[in-house]
Amino acid sequence: MVVRKEFDIGLEQLQQMLVEMGNHVERALAESMEALATLDVERARAIVKEDPKLNQIEEKIADLGAKLIATQQPVAKDLRRILIAFKISSDLERMGDLSVDIAKVVLRLEGQTLVKPLLDLPRMSDMVRVMIQESIRSYIDENVDLAYKMAKDDDQVDALYSQILRELFSLMAENPKTVGQAMYLCFVGRYIERIADHATNIGENVVYLVIGKRPDLNQ
Template sequence: MNVTRRAQFDAYLDELRQALIKMSERVEKSIENSVKSLKNMDTELAKSVVEEDIEINKMEENIEDIGARIIATQQPVAKDLRRIIIAFRMANDLERMADLAVDIAKVTLRIENEGLIKPLVDIPRMAEIVQQMISDSIKAYVEEDIQLAYKMAQMDDEVDHLHSQILRELFAYIAEKNQNVNQALQLCFVSRYLERVADHATNIGESVVYLVQGHRPDLND
């Protein structure tokens, strides 16, 4: 690849990176707003999360279009091709995270007239961790930082621990109170949704390691 063509190729790659960064920021915000809507019983905020999912889907399509254009016009090979294919996978993981944010927002809408059975503490903490995981996983891709990618496993363990703790507390509440069972179960679902977001962020970490080292570890193990 000559110097001029390489410069054009690098410009295309930068366009791809910037699109991924923008999408990840939008997904982070969706997760933040979905949990905030639940914590504050803010139905308008919940509805906005649901409505904005269409825009995130379009961002995934844009990333696919950019990558397809690079492949068609530049014919990349080896690591450059892996970088583009991984971008497709990352966009898909981000889109699924956004879907999970919508699922959380829909919980807010389902229980809007009930009032929370208890103030939310651990669920917002989970949300903070998964938002950081999204940010770090994208940064790991952009900078090809495998140490940051491997950090996903540690953060995923924190999320798993909180998820287990939330389930124990909610099941104990159901057994003791035998009331507001539906809401307790809905909150269990929210915890599970956030745990799945963390899994998708960990998938991105695995993709980064594959990009840099040529093998895919199991960071969810």
């Protein structure tokens, strides 16, 4: 007789919570970028307020994972599934924090108008939102090819980030009055770039889940 029902239910719950975290993070990034484009302070505050929910799910994943290890003594792929749930939830939690950091930039820019219309930052954020979706999709489908593709997406994000920095540095050099705001926009670029790195980490964990070896996709 094979008794795994409760274990399988637990593994399913872990996956559902990770997907929920992924959706939350993607939404938080999208909304914080919209709040930035319009310098909508109220919206930014709402994003900051939502963040503890993400932390709560991360804690639930840690508790459930610990319980499954203690009660089910998982091995092989089951064990890897739980180990990556810890790591992916930690990445997603950081991605949530970085989205909140973007919202906090909006709060610091309260009362100002943008020194330039935002074009490349929203483009970068759109690319990264696709990466977040891909990371979760690769996790659900255990799709190693998609996980590897994210490494290439990440290179494009990095290239765009460098371009954004160059433009903002030029702007600051031309007009020193823009330095304060432009610095914050550099930070935003940095936050988005870090979110992409965390999404790539998720891809690495998917590869580890499927083949049992750890690639380095963040090089």
